[in-house]
Amino acid sequence: MVPHSPENSPATPAKRTRLAWQNLADTPVRTMVSLGGIGFAILLMFMQLGFLGSVGDTATVVYSRMQGDLLVRSKEYLHVYDTASLPDELPGWLAGLPExxxxxxxxIGVTQWQNPSDHSFRAIALMGVDLDNPAFDLPELSPSMRAALRSTGAVLIDDxxxxxxxxxxxxxxxxxDVGVTTDVAGSNATLKGTFAxxxxxxxxxxxxASRETFAALTPGGxxxxxxxVLIELADSLSADAGLDAVRRRLRSLGGPAAHADAITLDQAKIAEQQMWYTQTPIGMIFGIGVALAVLVGGVIGYMVLAADVTAHLSEYATLKAMGYSNRFLVKTLLSQSSLLALLAFPVALLASLILYSISSAVSGILIEMTWARIALVFALSLVMCNAAGILALRKLLKAEPANLF
Structure with a gap:
């Protein structure tokens, strides 16, 4: 009977798993240091992705409360607080469409708010709505509150x-703070309440505020x-047909209306997020931060695993001399790399949840953990550690057993 080679032996998988685990358990101090380094790299990925995600989340906070199916905006639109403008008659011109x-x-725009306490000025967003036809779905816009906002200068402030x-x-x-009066762009504004x-x-x-107050509190008027212009369709299930009809009407109007374009509200949200991700310094910084976190993690993983390979070089050489193939050695080290990722991941996840909470409280910007982010970081962690393991093993794979002793 021909004896089984080591790599073809039915017991090999069990032995391989035990060998990978034994390499870690044999040097607990080195293993803890390795877990700390890899866990730090995983934490970096979580934090950078969290900051990047908060950029996208905050980009759509205004859109998430808008009512309607379509959005008409200027072709010169940059972002939600720099929209350019359209003719005031445009809503009436579009209202006659059967769709x-x-x-x-x-x-919507940005104006100057004076701090009531220290009298310093700060830039603040200002949104003006038709009180009989509000653009936002906000419980704070009750009939009594809308009545209070009809007086020029009356405003609500986001809590x-x-x-x-x-x-x-x-x-x-x-x-x-209700009743506080302060200067906004050279005119008096009185707080009537808050909204969320x-x-x-x-x-x-x-x-x-109301549209009238918006005009009074905005430089230039x-x-x-x-x-x-938000548009609610007669049949919200036929958004494509409604969108085509609105675009045809805009083209037929010509003149100033020719500078307008229509998209669905969902498309507007996606476009706003992409703009912040790819066209703003803060989005690009966090995007680069994610790439750097993976790179740093790979370097840390390589250093950890290269040191481990060097420490166990004679044992690996013995396995090669006994007839174990390079494939077996690679699988063993990949198992060890995966174990390091699996052991470091839960601690890094817990630490990131704590830091998310602290960062949200300090900055006032919510950073939420998502299952998609957990899955992405877990996959990146495995790829990072396994790639580092393969690189760390390249010296052993090229060497002859006799030269390793």
Whole structure:
């Protein structure tokens, strides 16, 4: 009977797993240091992806509360707080289409807010809505609150606005700030309450008011312009047909309307996220940070595994001399690399959850863990450690057993 070669033996998988584990258990101090280094690299990936994800999440906080199916905006639109503008008559021009149920005007931009406490000025987002046809689905826009906002200068402030805007108590605006009057772009503005929408990286604070107040509190005035037009379709299930009809109407109008374009609200959200990811310095910085985290992790993993291979070089040489193939040695080291990733991952995940919570509390920008992010980082961790393991083993694979003793 021909004897089984080591790599073809039925017991080989069990032995391989035990060998990989034994290499780690044999040197607990080195293993703990290795786990610390790899865990740090995994934590870096979690944090960079978390910051990058928060860029995309905050980019759509305004869109997430908009009502409607389609969005009409200027072709010169940059982002939600720099929209350019459209003719104020445009909502009426589009309302006559049979595919359109209603049109909703929205004014949005950035103005100057004076801190009521220290009288310093801060840039703040300002949104103007038609109080009879509000663009946002907000419980705070009750009939009584809309009545209070009809007086020029009456505003609501987002309760997530940063503390440097001057809340009376603590770090956030509350009911204690109702009645405060301050300067906004040279005119008086009076707080009538708060609303919960969320701010982002483009603006640390936000105000909500009527369209008339928006014009009064915006430098230059915008009485004959509108920033965005939301469209609610008669049949929301036929969004493509409605979108085609609106685009045809825009082309037929010509003149200033020719500078407008229509997209679905879902498309607008995706485009806003992509713009922040790829066209802003902060998005690109965090994107590069993710790549660097993987690179750093790979370097750390390589150093850890290369040191382990060097420490066990004679044992690997003995296995080669006994007839074990390079394939077996690679599989053994890949098993060891995977074990390191599996052991380091839970601790890094727990640490990232703690840091997400701390970062959210300090910055006021929510950073949430997602299952997709966990799966991505886990996959990157395995790839990172296994690639480092293969690189670390290249010296052994090229050498003859006799030269390794």
């Amino acid at each position: 359109v149920s209603r049109t909703i005007p929205l004014d 997530a606005s940063a503390s440097d805007f001057g809340p009376r108590q603590g770090d956030h605006f509350t009911e204690a 929408m969320g701010t982002g990286l483009a603006a640390n604070g936000a105000l909500l 915008h009485n004959d312009r509108v920033s965005l």
